[in-house]
Amino acid sequence: MIADNLHAVAQRIAQACTQSGRPVDSVRLLAVSKTFGPEAVQQAFDAGQRAFGENYIQEAVDKITALSALPIEWHCIGPIQSNKTRLVAEHFQWVQTVDRLKIAQRLSDQRPPHLPPLQVCIQVNVDGGPTKSGVSPQEAVALAQAVAELPRLQLRGIMCIPEPAPDFIAARAVFMSAKSVFDAIVAQGLPLDTLSMGMSGDLDAAIAGGSTMVRVGSAIFGARPTPATA
Numbered sequence: 548m549i550a551d552n553l554h555a556v557a558q559r560i561a562q563a564c565t566q567s568g569r570p571v572d573s574v575r576l577l578a579v580s581k582t583f584g585p586e587a588v589q590q591a592f593d594a595g596q597r598a599f600g601e602n603y604i605q606e607a608v609d610k611i612t613a614l615s616a617l618p619i620e621w622h623c624i625g626p627i628q629s630n631k632t633r634l635v636a637e638h639f640q641w642v643q644t645v646d647r648l649k650i651a652q653r654l655s656d657q658r659p660p661h662l663p664p665l666q667v668c669i670q671v672n673v674d675g676g677p678t679k680s681g682v683s684p685q686e687a688v689a690l691a692q693a694v695a696e697l698p699r700l701q702l703r704g705i706m707c708i709p710e711p712a713p714d715f716i717a718a719r720a721v722f723m724s725a726k727s728v729f730d731a732i733v734a735q736g737l738p739l740d741t742l743s744m745g746m747s748g749d750l751d752a753a754i755a756g757g758s759t760m761v762r763v764g765s766a767i768f769g770a771r772p773t774p775a776t777a
């Protein structure tokens with residue numbers, strides 16, 4: 548089931564790449580396993596998946612600890628409060644949701660010396676969505692330059708979570724605006740390789756807009772239970 552879903556998502560990615568004239572291996576798949584247990588991650592791992600994304604820090608740390616024997620690349624893709632930076636710095640390989648210098652500084656300070664630098668994306672609020680975290684496109688270059696200076700972080704790119712758009716063309720336009728933020732940072736001499744955008748519902752438009760990493764949850768693991776408090 549999970550293996551079949553992974554296969555179907557890989558085919559969607561390949562098709563979107565082909566339609567955009569891009570190499571089929573130019574987009575990485577991040578499997579978003581939030582709310583699903585270690586067994587689901589294990590199943591996806593057994594089907595060949597190696598990179599997983601988690602939103603809720605404590606839930607993630609429990610899962611990472613339970614699966615520590617597996618060579619998984621864990622990405623933090625949820626909001627990070629100051630009091631959670633140490634857990635993130637100690638347990639994850641990547642953080643995609645840096646949107647304040649203060650958080651980046653804490654992550655760098657708290658990254659254990661025996662681990663490689665933490666791989667970082669800056670979260671950009673590309674469409675001005677009201678409830679979303681993320682730095683504005685105007686502030687993204689300056690934050691990227693500051694983050695790139697931090698000794699225990701390696702800046703890899705930007706990520707965004709735009710509001711759902713009415714159709715493919717509108718969605719692609721928003722993703723293209725994220726690509727232009729990415730290009731503006733690269734033009735400042737920072738060698739980015741990761742443009743993280745696109746989820747189960749809009750990964751095709753994101754790839755048409757230049758995504759190099761799609762973050763896919765429900766299309767792999769199924770529908771998530773709605774939290775009782777939502």
Ligand SMILES: *Cc1c(COP(=O)(O)O)cnc(C)c1O
Nearest residue numbers: 579624746747748762763764765
């Ligand atoms: C939950 C989540 C995803 C995956 O969403 P799906 O619609 O289930 O594919 C991707 N990115 C972030 C930041 C998320 O929180």
